Amino acid sequence: MGDGSTIAPKDTQTIERDEAGDQRLGETVRLLRQRAGLSIQDVATRTGLSTGMISQLERARAMPSVRTLRLLSIALDVPISYFFEASDAGEPQRYIVRKSNRRLLRLTASGVVKEALTPAGKGELEFYELTLNPGGSSGTDFFQHTGEKAGYILAGSLRLWLDHQAHLLEAGDSFRFPSTVPHMFDNPTQQVARVIWVTTLHQADPPAG
Template sequence: MTARSARQRDTIKADEPSEVGSDQRLGETVRLLRQRAGLSIQEVAKRTGLSTGMISQLERALATPSVRTLRQLSIALDVPISYFFEEHAQPDPKSYIVRKASRRLLRLTASGVVKEALTPNGNGEMELYELTLNPGGSSGTDFLKHTGEKAGYVLAGSLRLWLDHEAHILETGDSFRFPSLVPHMFDNPTQQVARVIWVTTLTPQV
């Protein structure tokens, strides 16, 4: 097997048939959460800073959101970002354990990112993910900040973590933690797939 074919094998496939269904399910989830909160598209746009056209396209599965966009929506709709994940198995509501085969997935095809939820479904003060980033994959083009903390560990490849407009290159085995109020974003500037354990707290630290 050549190096090129190995990279192609490891790269997230953007043309898998399940991608279409994933975008549709994600759009329906955004719409239902918005309606449940009694908010119009215009009100959600004001809360997130996104355009009404973008939110409308997301709800109709005509656009794929970035990691940053989903975080903005989760804050505006007052739900954990895990609400946007697809179910791979019927979870036990009393379970504290997540089996690998039962991980909930979130495919952000346009961003080159796949997020796998490692924490059980339900409300909590912490979210744990495994992120897989294609070459060039990123959280989006803009910086994000909100309450809480974030931390992580690079399992494989390299991650470029931007904190307050300063870039930090993290290699396999490196880790990080920072207040989420620090403007931040991330990307994979290499030609190799990167995998990162990512932790987010949902409440301010005291």
């Protein structure tokens, strides 16, 4: 009962469009690209995304999927958390993340919100709390790279696709797999899902073609 009463209020929440956040995300992608001395074509070549898609992302006219952001983070040589919005609740700490200080990333087109649970800066791993709307997903394509991923379902259900096989996970279930296994995820239910997601930060080779 105690666990249910704690989780229930968040189960009814849905992810709403944050236009200011969308604009900030686009500006962050553009600034990181320029800082790396890369053209839009360079980033397109490294990620396998079209130049038109990258241009639209930078102008907040298209919203990325989780997979697209991972490709961009690899191409720009930054952790995916660099795209997160910093909290204004106080000065961040080097080793500790207070709940009020979590950095936030809203992927409204994908129905996903990611809250960073690790401090800012590069490290060997990152972990997040993911909130997925009904129908929310990592995108329509499988993804693979070096490293490892693991997670725990806090509430709701997560359908985890590993090597083209679907696994429906419920609250209390957990997982771990090599990131070289083609993977994607979605929430096929009518309830909001919450997941702890852990990933190592090894870099992947650029996609072929």
